[in-house]
Amino acid sequence: MKNLTKYKAFWPTVAFVVLLIFNAFFTKNFFAISIVDGHLFGNLIDIIKNVSPLALLSIGMTLVIATGGIDISVGSVVAISGALACSIIDKRLGFFDGSLAAALIFGLLAGVLCGLWNGFLVSKVKIQPIVATLILMTAGRGVAQLITKGKIVTINSAPMMKQYYFLGAGYFLGLPFAIFIVAIILVGMLMLVRKTAFGLFLESLGINSRSSRLSGVNTDRIKLVVYTISGFMAALSGILISSNIKGADCNNAGLFIEMDAILSVAIGGNSLAGGRFSITSSVLGAFVIQCLTTTVYAFGVPPETILLVKAFVIVILCLFQSQSFRQKLMAWREGKKVHSA
Amino acid sequence: MAKKFFALIVVLTMVLGITGCGSQSTGNQQGDTKKTEESTEKPKNEKLVIGFAQIGQESGWRDAETFSILQEAEKLGVDLKFSDAQQKQENQIKAIRTFIQQGVDVIGVAPVVETGWETVFKEAKDAGIPIILVDRRAAVPEDLYASFIGSDFILEGNNAADEMAKLLNNKGNIVELQGTVGASAATDRMKGFKDQLAAKYPDMKIIASQTGDFTRAKGKEVMEAFLKAYPGQINGVYGHNDDMVLGAIEAIKDAGLKPGVDIKTVSVDGVKGLFEAMAAGEANVTVECNPLLGPQFFKACQDLKDGKTTEKWIKSEESVYRAETAKDDLPNRKY
Structure with a gap:
């Protein structure tokens, strides 16, 4: 048990499993999976499909937070890339003739530019990330x-x-296509941070930026890179979100999603102060959030109380993640045992 | 530290001084204009002169409203003074004060927020200029404005229930996509629908109701969950706006069902996207929430200028659009 809790992925996994167990008992048809039009169909499949944009954001956000920074612009970047891609697809920006390739390239490029801008402000102009x-x-x-x-x-x-x-709502091999995009990105990012020195630099920068700079790590460039990655992820996520609703809704696309992304990272057990990080457990954190949302809808929580229910679950989860809370709980239980004996 | 504190005090007094002077001088100005108007007995404008304080351009719906007012003014040859407040109440108040000084016949305003209008409306009343509230209400005593022109959300809910009953032959299970929790459009559309079902259609039942926040993405996500929780039981979906139903339509298609056929749709607003969906046979009915208030607004203005009284609540002309006529209606949709 002690060994298991050491892993960052432990608590998000527990939370995910607990939510599923809750649904097994209290939500009818939650686990029912059928085949419709040649693809799988059920609540679990919805979770997989709808988590994709958030999962991508949480990957980018993890890297930014690992350097001790934060990126609260991702929701707006989601809106920008979706707007640009949809405008091109719908031939509103005339010169591309509705080309899919142009929509994707310019949508993603917009995100990269936004990320570069953020990175420039943080690393060169030295403005505080938030x-x-x-x-x-x-x-x-x-x-x-x-x-x-x-x-x-x-x-x-x-x-x-x-x-x-198809990108955001289509199915490939019976599963939502979006999750394949997430899988590819996740593996790619894991290779980048675990098989190259990049991840090590990130962590050292997050733990102590001055000493990493003095030992020769180009901290400015690393910051520029992580904000750019975050911008790219936001753009990709924006394309998935707009694709899923066949349209770009600038007022609402990605509204407050930056908070969910930060929460995924936190639920994943990563410290918001930077330093050691795990991308995989952030993605698990995103799964917990989406599972919670789907549970709330499937279970039929009244609309007025949704936010309260969500907050309650998150508080419980954070309490269990806190080591000092767990120790106090243990001590209290030990004390009780002694009393009853 | 002491120096900084001192500097802060100095800056604060300066700021206070400036704002103090500012409000004082405007106060004087108002007094002056009031005096001149009293002495000269406000001259009658030959043409109809209207001031309109619009909120801004936050949505397609509002753009359509602005467009309708500008277009109608041009058609009628009205001298329209139009102001865009960019979502700020102080800009709207400033605009209204300017209109008063210019001696317009009637002032139209779409209040960005409900409260804080008493003073400026009173100034208009003292200057003998009636106020017409357009599409949003203000929390002021009834004698401070002449009329309110706008939708009756409860009636929209009633109409939606009647349409749903026609589609389902008075019998079936309905899921409801609510608007943002607490928004008057959502509460009233919900109440109107529910009351009508209770009064006239005992065999129609709302089996699930959840908020979709007036957005397409949430509408889709909620509908996905409904379809799994009530497989094969849903006959109709009622959305508090069109966008949520547009999202729900995608969810229904994903479930291998035909929206508009297997599951009927009724929603409120009348946006262009829904007309496209109706023309494609994927949606059934939209109950219009009309932003094209120009004609009714200027008619009320003319009445007021001619010394007639207008109704306190002029309900906006709204109609119901059905899939059968969607192809013909589509080219006329402006928003």
């Missing part, structure tokens, strides 16, 4: 509104609509 990314968080939705001229872009009639819809 303030630096706050700028884009506020301005980003405005940029997205400019792209779509303040309207919701619906791509129902676009020629490449089917292909675009």
Whole structure:
């Protein structure tokens, strides 16, 4: 038991399993999986599909947080990339003739540019990360509104609509296609941080940025890279979100999702102060959040109490993750045993 | 430390001084204009002169409203003074004060928030200029404004229930996608629908109701969960706005069912996307929440100028659009 709790992935896994067990007893048809139109169909499949955008964001956010930073602009970047991609698909930006490739390239490029901007502000101008990314968080939705001229872009009639819809809501080998994107990105990122020195530099930067710089780590460049990765992830996530609803809704796409992304990282057991990190457990954290959302809908929690229920679960989860709380709990139980004996 | 503190005090007094002077001078100005108006007996404008304090451009719906007002003014040859407040109440108040000084006949305002309007509405009343509230209400005594032009959300809920009953032959299970919890449009559309079911359609039942926050993404996610919790039991979906139903339509398709056929849809708003869905046979009915208030607004203005009284609540002209006519309606949809 002691050995297990050492792993960052332990508590999110426990939370996920507990939620599933709850559903097994209290939510009817939760685990029912059938085959519809050649793909799997059920609540679990929904969780896998709907978690994808958040999972991508949490991967980027983990790297940023590992350096001791934070990126609260991801929600706005989601809106920008979705707006740009949908506008191109729907031929509103005329010169691309509704090309899918152009939509993806420019959508992702927008995210990379946003990330570079954040990285530039943090590493070169030395603005505190939360303030630096706050700028884009506020301005980003405005940029997205400019792209779509303040309207919701619906791509129902676009020629490449089917292909675009496939990215966020299509099925491959019976499973949501989006989760394959997450899997590829996750493996790629794990290779990057575990098979190269990059991950080590990240952790050293998060633990003590001055001493890492003095020992020759190019801390500015690393910061620039992680914010750019986070921007890229946000753009990819924005494309999945807009694809899933066949349209770009600049007011609501990715609204407050930065908070969920940060929460995924925290549930994953990563310290928000930076340092040692685990991408996999952040992704597990995202799964916990999405499982909670789906549970709330499937179980039928009244709308007025949803936020309260979610907050309650998160508080319990965080309490168990806290070592000092666990120790106090243990001590209290030991004390009780002594008394009863 | 002491120095910093001192500097802070100095800055604070300066700021206070400036704002103090500012409010004082505007106060004087108001007094002056009031005096001149009293002495000269406000001259009658030949043409209809209207001031309109719009909120801003936060949504497609509001853009359509603005467009309707500008277009109607041009058509009628009204001298319209239009102000865009960019979502700020102080800008709207400033605009109203300018309109008062310009001596317009009627002032139209779409209040960005409910409270804080008494003073400026009173100034307009003292200057003899009636106020018409457009599409949003203000928490002021009834004698401070002439009319409110806007939708009756409860009626929209009633109409939606009637339409659903026609689609389902008065019998079946309905799931409801609510708007944002606490929004008046959501509470009233829910109440209107529920009350109508209770009064007229005992065999129709809401089996599940969940908030979709007026967004397409949440509408889809909630509908996905409904379809799994009640497999094969859902006959109709009622959405408090069109966007949520547009999301739900995708979820229904994913479940291998035909939206508009296997599961009927009724929603409120009348946005273009839903007309496209109806034309494609994937949605059934939308109950319009009309933003094109221009014609009704200027008619009320003319009445007020001619000395007639207008109704306190002028309900906006709204209609119900069904899939059968969607193809013909589509080219006329502006928003």
